[in-house]
Amino acid sequence: EVQLVESGGGLVQPGGSLRLSCAASGFTFSGYWMTWVRQAPGKGLEWVANVREDGGEKFYVDSVKGRFTISRDNVKNSLYLQMNSLRAEDTAVYYCARWYRDGHNHFDYWGQGTLVTVSS
Amino acid sequence: QTVVTQEPSFSVSPGGTVTLTCALSSGSVSTGYFPSWYQQTPGQPPRTLVYSTNIRSSGVPDRFSGSILGNKAALTITGAQANDEANYYCVLYMGKGIWVFGGGTKLTVL
Numbered sequence: 259e260v261q262l263v264e265s266g267g268g269l270v271q272p273g274g275s276l277r278l279s280c281a282a283s284g285f286t287f288s289g290y291w292m293t294w295v296r297q298a299p300g301k302g303l304e305w306v307a308n309v310r311e312d313g314g315e316k317f318y319v320d321s322v323k324g325r326f327t328i329s330r331d332n333v334k335n336s337l338y339l340q341m342n343s344l345r346a347e348d349t350a351v352y353y354c355a356r357w358y359r360d361g362h363n364h365f366d367y368w369g370q371g372t373l374v375t376v377s378s
Numbered sequence: 379q380t381v382v383t384q385e386p387s388f389s390v391s392p393g394g395t396v397t398l399t400c401a402l403s404s405g406s407v408s409t410g411y412f413p414s415w416y417q418q419t420p421g422q423p424p425r426t427l428v429y430s431t432n433i434r435s436s437g438v439p440d441r442f443s444g445s446i447l448g449n450k451a452a453l454t455i456t457g458a459q460a461n462d463e464a465n466y467y468c469v470l471y472m473g474k475g476i477w478v479f480g481g482g483t484k485l486t487v488l
Contacts, residue, residue, distance in 0.1 A: 293477075295424075303416070303424065303467050305477035317475030353423055363412040363471045364429030371423055 260284040260367045262354050267372030274344050274376070280337040280354030280369055288312070288332040291357040293365060294339050296350035304350075307339065308357060322348075344376045380404055382470055384480035390458045390487055398483045399450040400468035406449035411470040413451035415444060418482075419464045427466075428453060455485075463487045 266278040280292070294306040307318045307328040316328050327340040337354050351373050355365040381403035390396035400413055407413055409431045416424035426435040428444035431451065441456045451470070455462055468480040 302482040303469070303479045305469070305479060308475045315475070362430040362433060364414040364426060365416075365424075365469075366426055366429075366435070368423040368426075
């Protein structure tokens with residue numbers, strides 16, 4: 259059974275940093291692109307970042323470029339999101355998701371999410 | 379700036395049919411954008427319903443169907459049930475690793 263379990267969320271002051279983790283199991287982690295998607299309170303979903311299977315290619319939404327870094331450890335079967343220079347507008351539930359790319363691009367599995375609150 | 383637009387809200391009667399749409403600010407939605415649809419109820423993560431325009435995810439009832447209608451992607455629910463009340467999101471793949479979600483449609487079944 260595919261499982262994605264996020265952790266690392268919490269309360270952080272504006273300008274601070276936080277590192278999210280997503281532990282993957284039930285599939286060959288190194289064979290898939292992975293994604294972070296966020297959802298601000300009461301708002302819609304927003305794609306944040308993707309990372310290639312080997313970590314060698316990464317893409318970000320414009321609003322987080324230069325502040326967030328997506329990475330992965332294929333030995334630990336884990337996905338990460340390093341978030342620096344956090345702003346109030348980064349407050350959201352952050353979901354990790356698996357990107358199924360084999361001819362039918364979509365996010366096929368999602369974690370339960372971890373809440374990040376940026377506030378003083 | 380690419381914007382993906384969905385109806386903010388929709389209402390359907392139990393047993394009725396409703397079509398939600400997903401439009402692109404910069405032109406027509408085609409299969410090449412791999413439109414996919416996700417259902418989300420309060421406090422839960424998104425659930426994948428339909429991908430690559432019209433392929434139902436495993437376990438999704440056949441009352442959910444996806445298509446291209448005119449210049450938009452569409453999700454049709456036929457024979458709506460009370461537990462279909464949820465928020466529905468479409469997302470389009472822009473290429474080069476970039477995805478854009480629509481704002482979501484809040485569906486009420488009453």
